Amino acid sequence: MKVLVTIKKCSDCNHLSHTGAFTQGGAKPCCNHDKTCEERGYDCFKRVIPNLGSIPVWCPLKRGSKY
Numbered sequence: 001m002k003v004l005v006t007i008k009k010c011s012d013c014n015h016l017s018h019t020g021a022f023t024q025g026g027a028k029p030c031c032n033h034d035k036t037c038e039e040r041g042y043d044c045f046k047r048v049i050p051n052l053g054s055i056p057v058w059c060p061l062k063r064g065s066k067y
Helices: 034-040
Strands: 016-018 030-033
Touching: none
Parallel strands: none
Antiparallel strands: 016 030
C-alpha cells in the first residue's frame, strides 16, 4: 500500500525541529531528517532552514529519500 503525503513547505514536514529555546536571537527552524543529519552533520546550526515558506534545494525528500 502506498501513502501519498503532500508537503508544500517545511512547516508541513514531520522532520521539522528547532535549534533550541536558548539560541541567541531565538530558536531557528532546522531539519532533523536522517539523511540531512548524515550529509550536513549533527550540529543543528548546519541544518537551519533559511525560509519556512519554501523547501530548500538540499532537502532529502526532494531528492527521493523516504519520508
